Amino acid sequence: MSLRLRPGELGILFLIGAAGGLVGDAGHVQSGTTVYLDDATPFVWRSALWFPILVGLATASIGELRLRLAAPRPGFDARIGIAAIASVLAIYAITAVILDAPEEPGTVLVAMLAVLVACWLADGRAAIICGLSAAIVGPVAEIVIVELELSRYAETADSLFGVPLWLPALYFAFGVVAARLAELLVARRGPG
Amino acid sequence: MSLRLRPGELGILFLIGAAGGLVGDAGHVQSGTTVYLDDATPFVWRSALWFPILVGLATASIGELRLRLAAPRPGFDARIGIAAIASVLAIYAITAVILDAPEEPGTVLVAMLAVLVACWLADGRAAIICGLSAAIVGPVAEIVIVELELSRYAETADSLFGVPLWLPALYFAFGVVAARLAELLVARRGPG
Amino acid sequence: MSLRLRPGELGILFLIGAAGGLVGDAGHVQSGTTVYLDDATPFVWRSALWFPILVGLATASIGELRLRLAAPRPGFDARIGIAAIASVLAIYAITAVILDAPEEPGTVLVAMLAVLVACWLADGRAAIICGLSAAIVGPVAEIVIVELELSRYAETADSLFGVPLWLPALYFAFGVVAARLAELLVARRGPG
Numbered sequence: 181m182s183l184r185l186r187p188g189e190l191g192i193l194f195l196i197g198a199a200g201g202l203v204g205d206a207g208h209v210q211s212g213t214t215v216y217l218d219d220a221t222p223f224v225w226r227s228a229l230w231f232p233i234l235v236g237l238a239t240a241s242i243g244e245l246r247l248r249l250a251a252p253r254p255g256f257d258a259r260i261g262i263a264a265i266a267s268v269l270a271i272y273a274i275t276a277v278i279l280d281a282p283e284e285p286g287t288v289l290v291a292m293l294a295v296l297v298a299c300w301l302a303d304g305r306a307a308i309i310c311g312l313s314a315a316i317v318g319p320v321a322e323i324v325i326v327e328l329e330l331s332r333y334a335e336t337a338d339s340l341f342g343v344p345l346w347l348p349a350l351y352f353a354f355g356v357v358a359a360r361l362a363e364l365l366v367a368r369r370g371p372g
Numbered sequence: 373m374s375l376r377l378r379p380g381e382l383g384i385l386f387l388i389g390a391a392g393g394l395v396g397d398a399g400h401v402q403s404g405t406t407v408y409l410d411d412a413t414p415f416v417w418r419s420a421l422w423f424p425i426l427v428g429l430a431t432a433s434i435g436e437l438r439l440r441l442a443a444p445r446p447g448f449d450a451r452i453g454i455a456a457i458a459s460v461l462a463i464y465a466i467t468a469v470i471l472d473a474p475e476e477p478g479t480v481l482v483a484m485l486a487v488l489v490a491c492w493l494a495d496g497r498a499a500i501i502c503g504l505s506a507a508i509v510g511p512v513a514e515i516v517i518v519e520l521e522l523s524r525y526a527e528t529a530d531s532l533f534g535v536p537l538w539l540p541a542l543y544f545a546f547g548v549v550a551a552r553l554a555e556l557l558v559a560r561r562g563p564g
Numbered sequence: 565m566s567l568r569l570r571p572g573e574l575g576i577l578f579l580i581g582a583a584g585g586l587v588g589d590a591g592h593v594q595s596g597t598t599v600y601l602d603d604a605t606p607f608v609w610r611s612a613l614w615f616p617i618l619v620g621l622a623t624a625s626i627g628e629l630r631l632r633l634a635a636p637r638p639g640f641d642a643r644i645g646i647a648a649i650a651s652v653l654a655i656y657a658i659t660a661v662i663l664d665a666p667e668e669p670g671t672v673l674v675a676m677l678a679v680l681v682a683c684w685l686a687d688g689r690a691a692i693i694c695g696l697s698a699a700i701v702g703p704v705a706e707i708v709i710v711e712l713e714l715s716r717y718a719e720t721a722d723s724l725f726g727v728p729l730w731l732p733a734l735y736f737a738f739g740v741v742a743a744r745l746a747e748l749l750v751a752r753r754g755p756g
Contacts, residue, residue: 204672280472285402477591488647
């Protein structure tokens with residue numbers, strides 16, 4: 181079974197995801213939203229090394245999933261890709277900024293912003309499946325990480341089995357954005 | 373005088389408004405932005421029963437007003453409707469999240485987001501009249517509700533005769549969105 | 565060397581910038597983000613008189629710079645101009661609202677919103693140069709103002725030589741918006 185994305189494209193998605201994960205996670209660590217309990221692994225900036233690696237792998241995986249689900253849209257526009265990345269990082273930063281706000285309106289805010297991102301970037305079923313997959317796999321993985329006592333969330337952000345109520349919505353936006361980036365990478369290949 | 377919207381369409385607008393009102397108000401109650409003083413009426417989630425009913429009626433009324441003011445634009449796109457609803461719920465959630473922030477920059481933020489929603493969704497005069505009507509009638513109704521001691525706002529959010537300074541801007545966005553939804557419902561009828 | 569913008573157009577940009585500066589600065593003063601130490605000059609609303617004048621002059625200067633860098637796009641749309649102004653004032657208000665949030669995720673949020681504004685409004689190199697010029701000149705000017713003890717920032721917002729870490733991003737968005745407004749003013753002239 182061959183991959184739909186080329187090695188270089190998977191590498192680009194991995195790097196975008198790892199870098200974005202580092203930026204977002206640094207905000208979570210600084211705000212106290214996330215606390216690492218794992219001192220065994222080396223740290224990159226404010227994250228344990230495994231965190232950006234996992235986010236990078238997830239980004240490349242979702243990109244590959246997107247291409248297996250349906251044909252990507254043609255048309256390369258770097259601006260859409262940059263804006264897509266900026267939008268999910270903005271939502272990520274909002275989840276750190278609202279730490280002391282009540283969890284429910286914060287969750288509604290994050291969820292509605294994720295819906296706006298999907299209305300803007302998703303091309304129907306394929307992108308939504310990518311978003312929903314991320315919204316399930318991501319929080320489940322983080323619940324396992326919390327159970328393994330590698331990290332924990334602040335007490336004001338742990339009401340979904342130890343992870344924040346807004347985490348699925350953040351991952352949903354992430355999945356939709358990763359799907360769009362995969363489309364753009366294919367469109368960038370040009371004809372032939 | 374017959375109605376421009378069909379009964380089923382008015383029902384859809386009522387339900388969207390009532391559901392959105394419940395979601396937004398739950399955030400306000402959780403953050404302490406709103407406190408219900410009325411224990412006589414039954415509660416739905418965190419709202420007194422009359423609140424979602426009033427918001428639902430307002431949504432249907434603004435939809436009907438929109439169609440009386442000017443011909444609606446053709447073209448049905450569920451994505452625009454979903455994004456419109458998400459945008460006003462996002463602003464609603466922001467008003468709960470910023471409870472402890474100073475009222476003036478919070479009001480500027482909500483007002484500017486309402487302007488962005490209008491620039492995006494409004495088709496000129498008709499939608500603006502719907503927004504302004506909501507921005508006047510909504511806060512006046514809430515001032516009466518506060519005067520009747522059915523509910524009150526937090527002390528950091530009551531400087532406009534007992535209601536928040538940002539309330540007219542939130543209602544303005546709500547009115548523009550309700551007007552757009554009415555247009556979409558008519559466009560959904562299809563030719564014939 | 566003649567100016568590309570007409571006197572009336574420079575005046576419009578000056579007034580928009582001065583008014584926007586007053587609105588945004590009032591939020592910063594109310595939240596305590598900015599504190600004026602200068603009691604010698606008269607105040608307009610909550611700002612020392614020189615602040616809106618400087619912002620107005622910067623707005624007109626960036627508009628003129630934009631027209632010297634490249635031909636403006638045709639097509640006048642008041643809605644784009646209004647939305648552009650609203651977006652930078654919304655970001656300005658966010659910087660006041662997040663005063664008590666940790667500085668890094670707040671800075672990421674402001675920076676990503678500035679990127680979104682640029683993806684939406686910038687027409688490539690010329691607008692980006694305007695944004696970057698504002699992102700350099702604005703904070704440097706404010707650092708000088710702080711050094712002159714005319715004003716200071718709150719302790720949670722002074723880690724960039726006495727000014728906030730998010731200040732360059734706010735000025736970047738401001739520069740991109742001023743450039744877009746200059747384009748719209750020229751497009752408004754009509755043919756001939």
